[in-house]
Amino acid sequence: MKEVSVAVVGATGAVGNEMVKVLEERRFPVNELRLLASKRSVGKKISFNGNEVKVEELTEDSFKGVQISLFSAGASVSKKFAPIAAKSGCVVIDNSSAFRMEADIPLVVPEVNPHAIAQYKNRGIIANPNCSTIQMVVALKPIHDVSKIKRVVVATYQAVSGTGKKAIEELSSQTQAIFNFKDIVCNVYPHQIAFNCLPHIDVFLENGYTREEMKMYYETKKIMEDEDIEVTATCVRVPVFYGHSEAINIELEKKLTADEVRKILSNAPGVKVVDNPDNNEYPLAIYAAGRDEVFVGRIREDVSKENCIEMWVVSDNIRKGAALNAVQIAEVLLERYL
Numbered sequence: 001m002k003e004v005s006v007a008v009v010g011a012t013g014a015v016g017n018e019m020v021k022v023l024e025e026r027r028f029p030v031n032e033l034r035l036l037a038s039k040r041s042v043g044k045k046i047s048f049n050g051n052e053v054k055v056e057e058l059t060e061d062s063f064k065g066v067q068i069s070l071f072s073a074g075a076s077v078s079k080k081f082a083p084i085a086a087k088s089g090c091v092v093i094d095n096s097s098a099f100r101m102e103a104d105i106p107l108v109v110p111e112v113n114p115h116a117i118a119q120y121k122n123r124g125i126i127a128n129p130n131c132s133t134i135q136m137v138v139a140l141k142p143i144h145d146v147s148k149i150k151r152v153v154v155a156t157y158q159a160v161s162g163t164g165k166k167a168i169e170e171l172s173s174q175t176q177a178i179f180n181f182k183d184i185v186c187n188v189y190p191h192q193i194a195f196n197c198l199p200h201i202d203v204f205l206e207n208g209y210t211r212e213e214m215k216m217y218y219e220t221k222k223i224m225e226d227e228d229i230e231v232t233a234t235c236v237r238v239p240v241f242y243g244h245s246e247a248i249n250i251e252l253e254k255k256l257t258a259d260e261v262r263k264i265l266s267n268a269p270g271v272k273v274v275d276n277p278d279n280n281e282y283p284l285a286i287y288a289a290g291r292d293e294v295f296v297g298r299i300r301e302d303v304s305k306e307n308c309i310e311m312w313v314v315s316d317n318i319r320k321g322a323a324l325n326a327v328q329i330a331e332v333l334l335e336r337y338l
């Protein structure tokens, strides 16, 4: 593959850092890596392929000569700088929610809709979906291809790393404070996250759902290219550092047995079935952390309703849920289009 110049925007953050690691691990053909963050981080160094690369301040001139930019510095940074980057000729793969639902911007999970990457030509931007949606659609699509999914009911158990580095520190410092009989401090979340579960991710909307829950609703339809799939989600932040877990109930048009679903998922790209309850084997966040796959287990037929399947889906939210998915998009982009 030919070598390209790559920029990572938000390189000092939880996802940006992982993007650099994934580029290195997957030997993405980089001839120059530009690491961009806020003024606060200028002078910091991040190691890449054995070299220490200096972090630079993100400015309007940062993208000259860059071919692919991976953005993960929040929606407001993306809204301002992604169009500037695209205008200067590079393709932006944006991890924020800024452009995901815009009709002419592709929203891509390479195992599900890689063909949509071709639409990067519209505006020079490809959106990386929300972390909880990515792992869910990787597990849903192969089933949907065999028996159409009518409705999905999902409850998520989401790790604090999805909120960024400050949230990782908050869970850690609150846990230490509690064990040392000190007062806890809440800066990132509105309530204590240590030893607690918060049914509140992103802001509340008029319909009573949170924006995170509605992201799962809208993004699933867009990525699966099927407006008829209904989705209802309850998104919960839990005191886990890495790895989102999801309890998913799917209603199918035609019945599939649990064994059939297990077989379909065993052959699906990016999925690993871990489903051996007799040996206490099922997907766990602590084992998914640092891994690339979407792990699926506890597959069973719903006793309460015909043609419904229950399953438990776990993946590393920083990797497949963000950094890895973005780099996989970049790989397809480079191989097929640049």
Ligand code: A2P
Pocket (backbone or CB within 6 Å): 009, 010, 011, 012, 013, 014, 015, 016, 036, 037, 038, 039, 040, 041, 058, 072, 073, 074, 077, 163, 164, 165, 166
């Ligand atoms: P910095 O470390 O300089 O603040 P996380 O999601 O883990 O909190 O990380 C957010 C990332 O986005 C960090 O790399 C952060 O850089 C970067 N970032 C936040 N605001 C800006 C900004 N206005 N300009 C450039 N980078 C930003």
